[in-house]
Amino acid sequence: MDKTTEEKIYEAARRIFILKGMDGTRMQEIADEAGMNKALLHYYFRSKENLFKAVFKDTFSKFFNKVRETLISDGTTSDKLTAFIEYYVDLIQANPYVPQFIINEINRDPQVMKSQMFESGIEPQNIIELLTKGKGSEKLSKMDPRHIVVSLLGMLIFPFAGRPLLQMVYFNDDPEAYNQFLSERKEVVKNMILKMIEE
Amino acid sequence: MDKTTEEKIYEAARRIFILKGMDGTRMQEIADEAGMNKALLHYYFRSKENLFKAVFKDTFSKFFNKVRETLISDGTTSDKLTAFIEYYVDLIQANPYVPQFIINEINRDPQVMKSQMFESGIEPQNIIELLTKGKGSEKLSKMDPRHIVVSLLGMLIFPFAGRPLLQMVYFNDDPEAYNQFLSERKEVVKNMILKMIEE
DNA sequence: GTCTATATGGCGATAGAC
């Protein structure tokens, strides 16, 4: 436990913001989670909005860049997609509330994402070229690669975002049964997506 | 415009709550949207939570029952799924923020969903049987039907929930291009899901 | 039923002691 006070605040804020969002989070709750006084949060980050933006920007770029990196890697279409599924399911499993957090906050205030992408120097147009060309690999399939990526992301994220509902309706609210379902998800989605891109 | 005051309040509340959620909504904003004084909201609904629950329960059961109805209909697997996609895309297109609203609020307070399902007399266990058996139709496919339904819902909902991000990254922030993408979605998902369940 | 005015509590933020 040799973390600095600033790190403790940041990590507590990250946990609470990701769970409850900007609107649902109270500075007092972050202070409690960090085990210190509310005034210290303002001493280190000046405002709730500042603290939130620090959390959002880190969280967003981490998740976003992983999609990017995997899709520009070398290899066949199948290799790229299976590698992506492998990595991304693990990432979501370790951070199950992050995708929904990102989606919510972007809908609440799209400007935060846009300034973040600007600061990172990301060129939107490049993303499409990366998807269609790839470094020396064949095309992603005859389908519009954007439909493939959107379908894939939806299939991977929805079981986590919709967990309380799905667990209740399809698994009689049994958490263990739902964990089992989630652990099958990687192979199931791999098979589905490979069938989808077959000619 | 012969709506009652209560109806005007309810419809204004529905618009705002669905856009901004329980935490992000102010009673003043609902009053402005309804074109009347804030005190009237409390006169008719007593509290913000009451008003919210009225909106949530209606919205939830409408969307939920549509999944249910379509999946218990007669017909082959393909018929069921294509009918479902047809209907659900239109439903989301007319209410693009509703799925995300439902998911968010259920995560925020799962109890609201549970009491709602209890009041509606929905038996969770029945849902699974409906999926696997269906009224006189063959089985949904050799795959676990829950994986199919979860994938399908993810593929349909994600393009709407993630719109600001996806439109920015893959469509250079061009709304018209994204609308075009959404209008292709119905056929694309039909083709994908039918390939997925092929033997 | 509908309004204005106000009570009440909570939250973000700051002042100031240590």
Added chain:
DNA sequence: GTCTATCGCCATATAGAC
């Protein structure tokens, strides 16, 4: 750097005139 105490504001909710 860290705490206690408090300010100022805003949000829900209510009181009371019309």
